[in-house]
Amino acid sequence: MSAPNKSYDPVEVEALKPEEIERMRDEALAAFAAAADLDQLQEAKTAHTGGTSPLALANREIGALPPQAKADAGKRVGMARGAVNKALAARQTELEAERDARVLVEEAVDVSLPHDRVPAGARHPLTTLSERIEDIFVAMGYAVAEGPEVESEWFNFDALNIGPDHPARGEQDTFFVDAASLGAPGDAQAGDDASGVVLRTHTSPVQIRSLIDREPPVYVICPGRVYRTDELDATHTPVFHQVELLAVDEGLTMADLKGTLDHMVQALFGGEGMKTRLRPNFFPFTEPSAEMDMVCYVCRGESVGNPDKPCRTCSSEGWIELGGCGMVNPKVLAACGVDPEKYSGFAFGFGIERMLMFRHHVEDMRDMVEGDVRFTRPFGMEI
Incomplete structure (x- = not known):
C-alpha cells in the first residue's frame, strides 16, 4: 500500500x-x-x-x-x-x-418637583364675579333667587308690561321655542308653531316669580344666563349673564335705589369717591326709569376737561354706563298680586360680562366663551 x-x-x-x-x-x-x-x-x-x-x-x-x-x-x-x-x-x-x-x-426624573404634575385649573371668572356680587347683597339681607331659562312669554314679557307689539318680542331679538319641540302635537297639527315659550331674554322673569311666590317685603338678587339673537363678536354674545335686583317694601323711594347702587359700586370697585348717577330713560317695567352710570374707577372723573390726564377707560368722560334701573311699575306689581297702593319697589340690572370687562380690562368677549385655560387661569381659584 x-x-x-x-x-x-x-x-x-x-x-x-x-x-x-x-x-x-x-x-x-x-x-x-x-x-x-x-x-x-x-x-x-x-x-x-x-x-x-x-x-x-x-x-x-x-x-x-x-x-x-x-x-x-x-x-x-x-x-x-x-x-x-x-x-x-x-x-x-x-x-x-x-x-x-x-x-x-x-428619562431623568427631578425628584425635587411636586408629586402632583397635573396643572391646576381655575374657576371661570364669570362664576367668581357672579358669586361676589351675590355676597355683597346677601350681606345686605337679600336672598338669591333663581328661575328657569326656558320661560313662558307671560313671565318674560306680559307680566313686565312689555306689550304684544313691543320690538323685543320679535324673532329678531328673541329665541322662540316651537310647539313641536315641546311635545304639543295639537299646536303642531294646527300649523301654529307659536308655543308661547322663549329662551328668557333677561333675568326679570325671576323677579315676577319671586313676587308671586313670596309675601312682601321682597328683597332678592337674581343672577343667571340669558339669551339674545346677537352675533358673537368682541362686545356681544348670544348667551350671556345678567344679574338683577328687586326690592319691594313699604315706603321705598329712588333715594333707596341710589344708596344701594352707590354701595354696590363701592364694594365691587373699592375706595372712596365711587358713586353713581341716574339719567332719565324709559323701560316698560319701571316708572320712573333711569340709566345708571358709575364714576370711572380709573380716573375718578379727573380726566374730564383735562387733556394732560386722558383716560382710555371712560374716554375722558368721567362716567361708565352700567345698566338700567328704576322704580317698579305699578302695573308689574298688580300683575303679581301686590297692592301698588301699599307697596313700592325698585329694581336694576346689568350684564356680568360687561362688568368683568370693566374690572379686569378684558377687551374681547369671545375670550370668555372659548374655554381657553390661558384666559381663566390668571383669575385663580378664588372662592
Whole structure:
C-alpha cells in the first residue's frame, strides 16, 4: 500500500487567499464602525459573523486543502475572525454606553418637583364675579333667587308690561321655542308653531316669580344666563349673564335705589369717591326709569376737561354706563298680586360680562366663551 501523496498541489481556493481574507475582515470592521445604534450593529453582526457570513464560508473551505496547507489557511482565517469578534465586542460596549447615557438624560426624573404634575385649573371668572356680587347683597339681607331659562312669554314679557307689539318680542331679538319641540302635537297639527315659550331674554322673569311666590317685603338678587339673537363678536354674545335686583317694601323711594347702587359700586370697585348717577330713560317695567352710570374707577372723573390726564377707560368722560334701573311699575306689581297702593319697589340690572370687562380690562368677549385655560387661569381659584 502506497503512502499519501504529500506533494500534491491542488488548485488554490479563491476564498482562502490572504488578500480575500483581509478584504472580508476589513468589510466587517467597517460595518461595525458605521453602525449608529445597537439595532444596526445587530444587523452587521449577522452579516459578518453568522453562519453564512463570508469568513464562515471561507472557514469551511479549509477542509478541502491538503494537510500541509490547512495550518496556514486556518491561522489566517482564525486571526481574521478573532479581529472581527474583538471589534464587534468593542463597538457593542461603546453603543451600549451611549444608549445608557442618553436614557439617563431623556428619562431623568427631578425628584425635587411636586408629586402632583397635573396643572391646576381655575374657576371661570364669570362664576367668581357672579358669586361676589351675590355676597355683597346677601350681606345686605337679600336672598338669591333663581328661575328657569326656558320661560313662558307671560313671565318674560306680559307680566313686565312689555306689550304684544313691543320690538323685543320679535324673532329678531328673541329665541322662540316651537310647539313641536315641546311635545304639543295639537299646536303642531294646527300649523301654529307659536308655543308661547322663549329662551328668557333677561333675568326679570325671576323677579315676577319671586313676587308671586313670596309675601312682601321682597328683597332678592337674581343672577343667571340669558339669551339674545346677537352675533358673537368682541362686545356681544348670544348667551350671556345678567344679574338683577328687586326690592319691594313699604315706603321705598329712588333715594333707596341710589344708596344701594352707590354701595354696590363701592364694594365691587373699592375706595372712596365711587358713586353713581341716574339719567332719565324709559323701560316698560319701571316708572320712573333711569340709566345708571358709575364714576370711572380709573380716573375718578379727573380726566374730564383735562387733556394732560386722558383716560382710555371712560374716554375722558368721567362716567361708565352700567345698566338700567328704576322704580317698579305699578302695573308689574298688580300683575303679581301686590297692592301698588301699599307697596313700592325698585329694581336694576346689568350684564356680568360687561362688568368683568370693566374690572379686569378684558377687551374681547369671545375670550370668555372659548374655554381657553390661558384666559381663566390668571383669575385663580378664588372662592
